[in-house]
Structure formats: structure tokens, C-alpha cells
Amino acid sequence: MKPAAFEYHRPDSVAEATTLLADLGHDAELLAGNQSLGIIMANRLATPDHLVDLNRVEELSGYEIRDDEIDVGAMTTHRDLEFADDLRDVMPMLPEAAEQIAGPSVRNRGTLGGSIAEADPAGNYPAALVALDADLRVESTDDERTVAAREFFIAYMFTDLGPEEIITGVTVDREPFPVERTGMAFEELKRAAQTFPTVSAGTAVRVDDPDADEPVIEEARIALANVADVPLHVPDAEDAVEGTTLGEDALDEAAEAAIEAADPSPEMHADEEWKVELAGEYTRRSLRTAHTRAIND
Amino acid sequence: MIEFSGDFESEHAPEELWKYFTDPDILAQCAPGCDHIEQESESELSATIAVGVGSVKPTFDVDMTVVEADEPNHLVMEAGGDASRNSFEAVAEMTLTETEDGGTHAEWEADANVSGLIASLGQRALGSVADRLVNNFFDDLEELADEGVPAESKISAKPEATASLED
Numbered sequence A: 001m002k003p004a005a006f007e008y009h010r011p012d013s014v015a016e017a018t019t020l021l022a023d024l025g026h027d028a029e030l031l032a033g034n035q036s037l038g039i040i041m042a043n044r045l046a047t048p049d050h051l052v053d054l055n056r057v058e059e060l061s062g063y064e065i066r067d068d069e070i071d072v073g074a075m076t077t078h079r080d081l082e083f084a085d086d087l088r089d090v091m092p093m094l095p096e097a098a099e100q101i102a103g104p105s106v107r108n109r110g111t112l113g114g115s116i117a118e119a120d121p122a123g124n125y126p127a128a129l130v131a132l133d134a135d136l137r138v139e140s141t142d143d144e145r146t147v148a149a150r151e152f153f154i155a156y157m158f159t160d161l162g163p164e165e166i167i168t169g170v171t172v173d174r175e176p177f178p179v180e181r182t183g184m185a186f187e188e189l190k191r192a193a194q195t196f197p198t199v200s201a202g203t204a205v206r207v208d209d210p211d212a213d214e215p216v217i218e219e220a221r222i223a224l225a226n227v228a229d230v231p232l233h234v235p236d237a238e239d240a241v242e243g244t245t246l247g248e249d250a251l252d253e254a255a256e257a258a259i260e261a262a263d264p265s266p267e268m269h270a271d272e273e274w275k276v277e278l279a280g281e282y283t284r285r286s287l288r289t290a291h292t293r294a295i296n297d
Numbered sequence B: 001m002i003e004f005s006g007d008f009e010s011e012h013a014p015e016e017l018w019k020y021f022t023d024p025d026i027l028a029q030c031a032p033g034c035d036h037i038e039q040e041s042e043s044e045l046s047a048t049i050a051v052g053v054g055s056v057k058p059t060f061d062v063d064m065t066v067v068e069a070d071e072p073n074h075l076v077m078e079a080g081g082d083a084s085r086n087s088f089e090a091v092a093e094m095t096l097t098e099t100e101d102g103g104t105h106a107e108w109e110a111d112a113n114v115s116g117l118i119a120s121l122g123q124r125a126l127g128s129v130a131d132r133l134v135n136n137f138f139d140d141l142e143e144l145a146d147e148g149v150p151a152e153s154k155i156s157a158k159p160e161a162t163a164s165l166e167d
Helices: A014-027 A037-042 A078-082 A085-090 A093-099 A104-109 A112-118 A124-131 A235-241 A248-261 A272-296 B014-021 B024-030 B117-147
Strands: A007-009 A028-031 A050-053 A063-065 A069-073 A135-140 A143-148 A153-155 A166-173 A182-189 A199-207 A217-225 B002-010 B034-041 B044-050 B059-070 B074-083 B086-098 B104-116
Touching (some): A014 A050, A014 A135, A014 A166, A069 A085, A078 A093, A078 A112, A085 A093, A093 A124, A093 A182, A112 A166, A124 A182, A124 A199, A124 A217, A153 B117, A199 A272, A217 A235, A217 A248, A217 A272, A235 A272, B014 B086, B014 B104, B024 B034
Parallel strands (some): A007 A050, A028 A050
Antiparallel strands (some): A135 A143, A135 A166, A182 A199, B002 B104, B044 B059, B059 B074, B074 B086, B086 B104
16 A cells, blocks of 8 residues: 655754644654665555654764763664774674664664664663663654653553654663673574564673673663563562572573563464573573673673 | 553642633643634533544543532543544542641543554553653643642532443
């Protein structure tokens, strides 16, 4: 099918885009990478009267690595993040989450902001950003605010974003993640290449001394995708491994915490019980990977 | 049939909250996605409400009838709405009880028949969003009550009305 008729707007700046949204309100939909909305509109599941395409807003693309934080613009593509070697050196979870999204054609056009705004519970960035405790920057004509990723995703494909607001970017504090003592992992299970993962886990681990015989975890961050209606932060799993050398007992306890917290919707290829089990298993795996990387990298 | 339910606590007494729940102007301010509410009669309201999940955001023309209004404890409403390729019928019931410290404990439940695109999202997705919307509604209402925004009970039950929802 083809989409229902709509009016197309292509602003060049954030100011122009927010002004359009303020004028159009509920009748407008933002277009970021056009990797999901186009399909939804072609099937006439969504029939917005106006489409505001952000693809020409250059100020929203690209990233910056500062001493204290990283800052990624909302229109940065998955492909740009995947190949961002300098970013991979300091905040590897983001490029690792990016490189596993769908296939190259989707990654070429899909954007960070689009994925966040869509808020699919299986999406990679939402889980990664919740794990990293990122802040999202949001703008409208008369306001600019920051909202924690952990508070932004509030229900199934439902976010804190107002109809007149645009996500402009993301910042992640580097302070908890010193490169030489931190390991990160984004691990996902896919039933087939280029699909949404059944379950995934974004994990970061900081150890006290990577050269010690038995490095102790000072801080752990874990969030899971697609095992609840929002990206699932699992503080109990973090508590279970912090202060330990990640022995089997700690891993068991962390996995158990993830299993407790998981509340997944069943899917055609994965029933509820299996997804709950996977939440535990991927917590375990991603913790191991992150811990190994913290010690060896 | 989709079933929703939940509860919330308020610091305000049932008598006071009742005014907020039965004042169309207050409802218009708190209802999610609500463009406007018109009072058609003592017990009937009509509204335009845009709610959705993700980019599926139909705008519903909604008609509401107050079926029971046992001030300040029990409120039953029936609602139906139509939007392009979507429709719903619902019966919602709310019970307010006074707590020991003079506040209110409210329990609500709603049964809905949903058809069209929204129905294809399934109970889990709809339930997740509905919970959030209802909680926002109660939070906003509590905030107006906290601020002492004046509210006046303007609706009453329709005589001999009953609510039912067929499967």
C-alpha cells in the first residue's frame, strides 16, 4: 500500500522544526531515519496529516567526545556510530549496540533519535542508554529540558516526549567509566539475521584494579531489552555483583534478579517463560563479557 | 474484551475529590490527549481525545454518560468513541474510600471492547499504555486539588441508566 496523503515539511534547523511542531501539534509526526515510520504509514497504521522530516537538520548529526562526557546528536545514524572508532574506545556499548541493529541498509539511514523516540521495547539504544544512565536532550519552541533515559521510557512505545518536542541528542557521563578499568558489552539473541533481537543486554562493569589477581567489581550497570514493556534496568543484578570478583554465586544471583524483574510479552517465536529464562542467561553472559573486557582491554 | 484496573491514594478527602472528578473543566485539563470536553446535559459529556501507542494516534470523538453517581463514593461511566478506523466502547467504575488519615483510596476498573488498528496492538501493549495514562490523569487531578484550583460538581447520574458491555 501507499501512505495516505500528507503534507511534507523539511526544516533545516531545530528552531524551524520546533516552530513547525508548535503550529501543527497533534497532526504532525516527526520523521528521523524513516526506517520504521515509512512502513507504518505505508500500511496506513499511522496517517499523520503532516510529516516533519529532520534529515536535513545538520546540527543534529555527529558526536563529540569531551573529557567528562560524550554527546551524540539525535540524527546521527547507526552506521556513523558503528564506525566511530574513537567513540568505541571510550564508550564501546554504543557502537556495539549500533552495529547489531538490523542490516546495513537500515543502519545507513536509521538514527539514534528515531530509535529512542520510537521506544520499541526490543530496541538497542533504549536499553544501552538506560544501562549507561544517559540523559536525553529535548527541545520545543519555548523550552529546553534534560530527561534521564531511565525516566523517559514510560510504557510500551510510549515516552515522555510531548507532541511539540524534539529529541536533540544524548549525553553520557564518562566519569563512572574510566577506559582503563571499564568493560562494556551489548549482547543480543536474534532468531534470524537483521531482525529485532528476542532479548538483549547492555552491561558495563568497572573494576578496582584490572592488573590484580582477582579484580573486584566496583560498579556494574545492566539493562535488558524486550523482556518488559520498557527497557528494563536491573539494579538488583548490579547489587549482586558489585563488590565481588564475579564468581558463579554472584552470577547466579544476578541472573536470578533479572529473572525476577523480567515481565515480557510472549511473541510468536518466544514464549514468556523462555524470555524470562533468557533474561537471566543474557545478564550472566553480558556480565562475564564486560568483566573480561574490563580486565584485558 | 480488555480489562483494566488500578488504584491510587490521595491526600484529599473523598468529598473534596468528588468535585474534581465531576467537574468537566477539571476533567478536560487532566484527561490525556483531551482537546476539549462539552457538557451535553446533566449526565452526558462529549470530548475529543487523541491517544495512541507509538505513531498510531487516532483522534476519538467520545461520548460519555454518567450511569451511577453515588456521591462521594462511587462513580460509573459509560463511554464510546469513534476515530478513523478505530472505535471503542467502555464501562469504567471508580470507588472512593476514606482512609484513616482522612485521605482517599480510589480503586478503578474498566472493561473495554476495542476494534480497529488499536485492537491489533493487543492487551499487553494497550494495558501498559492505559495504566500510564490513568496514573497521569490521577496525578494531574491530585495536583489541581493540591493547588486548590476550584472545582464544582456539575454532573449527575442519568435516571434509570444502566451500564453493560457485551463480549
